[in-house]
Amino acid sequence: MTTTSPRARVAAVLAGAAALALLVTGCSSDNGSSSAKKTDASSTKTLAAAKTCADGFDSSTTFGLGTFLPLTGSLASLGPAAVAGAGEALSEINAAGGVNGTDACIISTDSSDASNPTIGQQNINKLLQAKVSAILGAESSSVTENVLPTVSAASTVMFSPANTDDALTGASKWYFRDAAPNSVEGNALGSQILSNGQTKVAILVFNDSYGTNLRDSIQKAVEGGGGSVVYGAKGKGQEFPATETTFGSTVSAALATKPDAIVVDAFDQTNQILPALASAGWNMKNTYFVDGNLNDFTTVAGIPDLTGAQGSVQGANPSDDFKKKLDNWYAKNQAGKKITAYTYGAESYDATIILALAADLAGKSDPASIQANVLTVTGAKADGSGPADGATSCKSYADCLKLIKGGNKNIHYEGQSGVGPLNAGHDPSSGYISIYQYEGKNYSKFITSIKGSGSK
Amino acid sequence: MEHRLARLVRPFAVALAAIGIAAGAVFAGQAAIADTGSGPISATKACVTDATTGCVAGTLRDDNENGIKGVEVTLANAAGESDKATSDADGRWAFKVTTAGPYTAKLDPGTLPKGVKASTTSVNVVVTLGQLRPAVFQLTGHPAGSKNTTQATRSGGRLVWDQFSQGLLLGLLLALASIGLSLIYGTTGLSNFAHAEQVTLGGMMAYTFGIALGLNIIVTTIIAVIVGGVSGYLQDKLIWAPLRRRGLGLTQLMVVTIGLSLALDYVFQFFYGTAVKPVSTEVEHITGPLDLTPTAYWSMLISVIVLVVVGLVLTRTRIGRATRAVSDNRALAAASGIDVDRIIRLVWIASTALAALAGVLYALVNGGIQWSTGVQLLLLMFSAVTLGGIGTAFGALVGSLIIGVVVQMSSLVLSSELKYATALIILIVILVFRPQGILGRRERVG
Secondary structure: OOOOOHHHHHHHHHHHHHHHHHHHOOOOOOHHHHHOOOOOHHHOOOOOOOOEOOOOOOOOOOOEEEEEEOOOOOOHHHHHHHHHHHHHHHHHHHHOOOEOOEOOEEEEEEOOOOOOHHHHHHHHHHHHHOOOOEEEEOOOHHHHHHHHHHHHHOOOEEEEOOOOOHHHOOOOOOEEEOOOOHHHHHHHHHHHHHHOOOOEEEEEEEOOHHHHHHHHHHHHHHHHOOOEEEEOOOOOOOOEOOOOOOOHHHHHHHHOOOOOEEEEEOOOOHHHHHHHHHHOOOOHHHEEEOOOOOOOOOOOOOOOOOOOOEEEEEOOOOOHHHHHHHHHHHHHHOOOOOOOOOOOHHHHHHHHHHHHHHHHHHOOOOHHHHHHHHHHHEOEOOOOOOEOOOOEEEOOHHHHHHHHHOOOOOEEEOOOOOOOOEOOOOOEOEEEEEEEEEEOOEEEEEEEEEEEEOOO | OHHHHHHHHHHHHHHHHHHHHHHHHHHHHHOOOOOOOOOOEEEEOOOOOEOOEEEEEEEOEOOOOOEOOOOEEEEEEOOOOEEEEEOOOOOEEEEEEOOOEEEEEEEOHHHOOOOOEEOOOEEEEEEOOOOEEEOOOOEEOOOOOOOOOOOOOOOHHHHHHHHHHHHHHHHHHHHHHHHHHHHHHHHHOOOOOOHHHHHHHHHHHHHHHHHHOOOOHHHHHHHHHHHHHHHHHHHHHHHHHHHHHOOOOHHHHHHHHHHHHHHHHHHHHHHHOOOOEOOOOOOOOOEOOOOEOHHHHHHHHHHHHHHHHHHHHHHHOHHHHHHHHHHHOHHHHHHOOOOHHHHHHHHHHHHHHHHHHHHHHHHHHOOOEOOOHHHHHHHHHHHHHHHHOOOOHHHHHHHHHHHHHHHHHHOOOOOHHHHHHHHHHHHHHHHHHOOOOOOOOOOOOO
């Protein structure tokens, strides 16, 4: 994935030329199988990663996905799942014959985080110069907000598997997402806290659009259900700066309000907040996590025992089969490295397949063709005004592709993440939030899955 | 494994619940008490929502946060259909509901244990299928035998004290980190922007040796300080001494330090990534008069001792006197037989070693170190030494304490976002009235 040997590049070009030749001769129904890799036992075998796009590839004939995911920065712990999700999806796409008969390729870049905007901007420019078909990313809402104007101006599709900021609803006609917005998650988490009998809630929130938006919706749910937010409430000015390095004072100020429960609404700062909470004598089982920090802390030194703490995350609980697929793909293609959190893995997988199917439906994989067909493949009407009537459901890329090749233009890709059709604001019309509980330092106990409807 | 287990168990749980409901219905038919479990409502142990099921659930806790067992809660709708749930050992109760709409949850006060009172016994909820609706009953008091598991209560005065102790801690660590900045300025006139990375270097060494290689913390600290000192020696030998010999101006030298600072930041990112690196494996508990952990007390003590020693060395020893002579008039010092280059090199070694020590301690008390930790502290360090009087050892201490305490205590009255701004505004105000800083000139040592 990282290097392309000259031979591989020649092979890719040859494969592309062969596919093109077949297309030209009008062999439309068979070209898929001729360039398809091996057998259809793809579901059990761990697939090799898609190739890196060649310099100057033509995105209208070759589906080139630019990934823009957090490989470094405060969200880096969530990077592997998304990389594996997108990677596995591309591998499956190629195993099923590619997009419009040509193998899909990938350019993977690092989005970093909102505190390091130059890295993200640089990599977005790299992807735009390479003229990719679509960009998968970013995970941080703030990073997306930084780069989206550039991406929109370049008329390229940007599909985020993880942005949850409500402000991104309808942000651009080029922007889509399949993660349930914060309002859905905040509502679910707030309700869960209250149903656990905890009514005085302190929220340790960092000053970032992700943090404060999620805080707002948690607060709404808590107050709406008869509880109160005693620390970190909106307008109190108790958010800590995103670059904060010392948390003793924040923690003792929060504990002074005598909360029943503390929500840690932050990214990587959580690694420093948890020891500070434990030092101050806080009972860790009354701690709540959000999707940005619901991680497996087993290998992190200095983290207290978290047994009993709970947290929320977008998406239905990914099936064990799917998790295993991601594990295997990542181990095979990333030199045996391991995934520690599966958050947004399913969303990344689905986003990649939705983009590829949109290109299949259009017959071309340039950004404008994909943009016009994304809503349709998610089972929505083309203008997003509601679910399309009589859309045929299909569960995998291969199945959906079969429908499209069979002339069905009205499909509904039902993915792994359980999101409903996208709406006019390019948000999922409904989505699942799962609540997990920590056992030791890992969130291994699934509590419940709550379906919520998206905003607007 | 857990998920697989959950998946296996869930159908059984549903089946059991179904049997329970059926049994309940049979029982209701025979018993005189009409516990019908009728219509769309059914009590359950743990409610999981799906497309056709909504949940109404809650947890009853006494004021010691212990669950209350055996309390009866009834959920009813407008049509008069209802079911009754009894709270479990954790105080949990839950209902499954299969029709959306308004419901009322009622708590039977007669079933509450002695000593517990409910201020609300009836809660209205509107159920949406697929969602969880919490119902909160406010309870006061606790039954006999309920242990207090809640936090020690903190009064308003306690909060001020807590923030003050955090300020003291930050101030002392800042002093340790910034003393080197002050010394280098004092002897060479250079504002060293790369000093922040010396602090980060110390923390990163603590991670490398303490966590990655698993060495004892005292050994780790000593190694980190040595690495810091060696980096100072090499820097002076390879960069600063040659530049001094070439007679580069102070402004250009300062720009070199800025460049070095940025370069080192990227080197840290390259080797350590951008995540927070832990330096301690233990979770400590706050003890003693201040709102601090034992490590924090030790850090403050070490900081005070080191600062006093540095102050005494500067004022009482030959090397200290030589250092001051160099800073007052380098040409005169050289003419009177002082090896100026050797003194400057010593100052570099001492400054970077102290910064490394500060980095180790800062990382220890703040739960980790990151490539940007030093950079975040840099402006505070400059403010502290300028405020105290740049070039003086005790000035750095006084300035750091003021900055630390003001930063941490400002959040009592102002927005947390403004805490660093407050310190910098104070700096500007003080300098307007006292340009040399609080201890400037009068006690000029370096």
